[in-house]
Structure formats: C-alpha cells, structure tokens
Amino acid sequence: MMHSDNWALKAKQLGYRSRAVFKLEEILKKTRTKRFKNVLDLGASPGAWSQFIVKKNSNANVYALDILDMEPIEGVSFFKKNIEQINNIPQILKLKGDFNLVISDIAPNLSGIKSVDNENIFDLNKLTVNIALNFLCKGGTLIMKTFQNSFLKTLRKDMELSFKIVQTYKPVASKKQSGEIYLYGVK
Numbered sequence: 001m002m003h004s005d006n007w008a009l010k011a012k013q014l015g016y017r018s019r020a021v022f023k024l025e026e027i028l029k030k031t032r033t034k035r036f037k038n039v040l041d042l043g044a045s046p047g048a049w050s051q052f053i054v055k056k057n058s059n060a061n062v063y064a065l066d067i068l069d070m071e072p073i074e075g076v077s078f079f080k081k082n083i084e085q086i087n088n089i090p091q092i093l094k095l096k097g098d099f100n101l102v103i104s105d106i107a108p109n110l111s112g113i114k115s116v117d118n119e120n121i122f123d124l125n126k127l128t129v130n131i132a133l134n135f136l137c138k139g140g141t142l143i144m145k146t147f148q149n150s151f152l153k154t155l156r157k158d159m160e161l162s163f164k165i166v167q168t169y170k171p172v173a174s175k176k177q178s179g180e181i182y183l184y185g186v187k
C-alpha cells in the first residue's frame with residue numbers, strides 16, 4: 001500500500017494537480033468506462049480529474065464547475081459556480097441529455113457538527129444524482145464521491161430506483177480514515 005505522500009508525489013511527477021486523479025483512474029478502469037466525449041466535472045478544482053479526462057481523450061468536451069477558482073486547462077470549459085446554479089449555464093444546458101459521463105468529487109466545507117455535515121453531504125449528493133439524471137444520455141455514467149455515514153444506504157437505494165447499475169468503490173488511493181467512498185451508476 002502506497003503512503004499518501006507518495007500518491008501526491010506521483011501526481012506531481014505526472015503533471016497532475018492533485019492525488020485525487022488516481023481515484024478516478026481506478027474507478028474508470030474497474031468499471032471499464034471509456035466514453036469521454038461530453039463530460040461534466042462537478043467540484044472540479046484544482047483540476048486533476050479534468051486534466052485526466054482530456055489526457056485520455058483530447059477530443060473530449062469537458063465542462064467543469066467549482067465554487068473556487070481553477071487554473072485554465074486546455075479543452076476544459078470552467079465555470080466558477082455552485083452546482084445549484086447549473087441550470088443558469090447555457091453552454092452546459094445545450095448539452096442536456098448528451099453527457100456520457102458526470103463525475104463529482106465534491107466535498108462540502110465541514111462545520112465539525114457531524115449531523116449537520118452528514119445532512120449537507122446528503123443534500124449535495126441528492127442534487128448531484130438529479131443533475132446526472134437530467135444531463136446524462138441513456139447508458140451514461142455517474143461517478144460521485146460520498147461518505148460512509150448513516151445516509152449512505154438511503155442514497156444508494158435512491159440511485160437504484162433510477163440507474164440500471166449501481167456500485168460502490170473505495171479506491172486504494174483514498175485515505176482509509178477519510179470515510180470517503182464513491183458511488184457509480186449507469187443510467
């Protein structure tokens with residue numbers, strides 16, 4: 001098992017902005033996800049996931065959103081917006097139903113009060129699932145970060161109602177103690 005600092009070093013050596021890239025890489029590989037034409041990256045900053053997608057497919061159209069700034073990446077259209085505002089972005093709206101892949105690595109700011117934080121995560125995850133359902137094409141893929149808490153079962157059950165396939169992944173590059181886990185769904 002690689003130490004977390006080694007993942008960070010490896011990311012840097014490969015020119016990626018964060019070690020998060022290895023989590024996406026592993027999930028895409030395990031799920032044999034290969035369609036990267038129109039991709040929506042939610043909570044994209046600093047940008048390693050977007051970098052990875054354009055590296056895999058230089059023809060990909062990547063649309064990235066974050067409440068924080070992101071340094072430009074060639075081939076990536078970035079919008080400094082909360083995902084709640086997605087319906088106010090005409091460039092993205094025009095591709096509604098045409099996205100092959102929606103990826104979300106969103107982690108909300110934590111208040112430190114567990115019940116409040118868990119509920120915030122749950123709300124953001126439900127919004128993300130809705131966005132995916134609206135923006136993905138039939139057969140399109142959602143990969144979404146969530147956390148192992150009391151809402152996880154409900155979230156997964158909700159996804160099972162509207163996605164053909166639902167799976168859970170804990171990538172090796174994900175810190176064990178972080179409690180983060182990724183949900184994968186095919187619409």
Ligand SMILES: C[S@@+](CC[C@H](N)C(=O)[O-])C[C@H]1O[C@@H](n2cnc3c(N)ncnc32)[C@H](O)[C@@H]1O
Binds near residue numbers: 068081084105
């Ligand atoms: C773990 S980072 C993403 C790392 C990214 N996948 C990468 O590879 O570089 C999570 C991001 O989610 C963003 N975020 C949190 N809440 C958000 C929201 N409501 N709308 C958009 N972005 C959000 C944060 O600002 C943060 O930059």
